[in-house]
Amino acid sequence: MFKEDWTVLRQVEVSFEEKKSLFICNIKRIKNEEEAMDFINSIKEKYKDATHNVYAYITNNGISMRYSDDGEPQGTAGPPVLEVLKRENVNDVAVVVTRYFGGILLGAGGLVRAYSASCKQGVDAAGKVKRKMGIKFSMIVDYEKYGKINYYLQSKNIKILDVEYMENIRIQGVCLEEEFEKIHSDIIEIMGEMI
Helix, strand or coil: CCCEEEEECCCEEEEEEECCEEEEEEEEECCCHHHHHHHHHHHHHHCCCCCEEEEEEEECCCCEEEEECCCCCCCCCHHHHHHHHHHCCECCEEEEEEEECCCCCCHHHHHHHHHHHHHHHHHHHHCEEEEECEEEEEEEECHHHHHHHHHHHHHCCEEEEEEEECCCEEEEEEEEHHHHHHHHHHHHHHHHHCC
């Protein structure tokens, strides 16, 4: 399991023309293969009149990868798109490159370059963002200890997800995986000081 990885920041659509053929790249962050195929099918439906709807996706920490040449000569479309995703080191990403044939043959090398360029343009436009693995935690604190605990949590790299005020206070948060042990021991120490 990766401690950190990259994915795309937002869904985008970009296009360019190569020897009268129009290439349209749609790229989106996805969570799993099912979401990837839903996105791919929606783009194929949107551009059902296109000559080709080539796709590739990577998910599940790079374990699940798939591509399709969609009628282009074998290996000239889907694999180059997938290779761009690998080279860019992105995960949980689906791409569809749509081609409207312009009447001029590009040749195998030209197709590889055009599909690669279209995918790279999509990744650049979508923006890359680094993700780090976190640990979700929950704790119950009484009201007199809450102020000091809350101050500590806010001083660290911790995202508070929820605070429930009942008989005691229940705090749910997320911290970076590599910081969890230190935060855990600090909280135990703070709680011990206040007993």
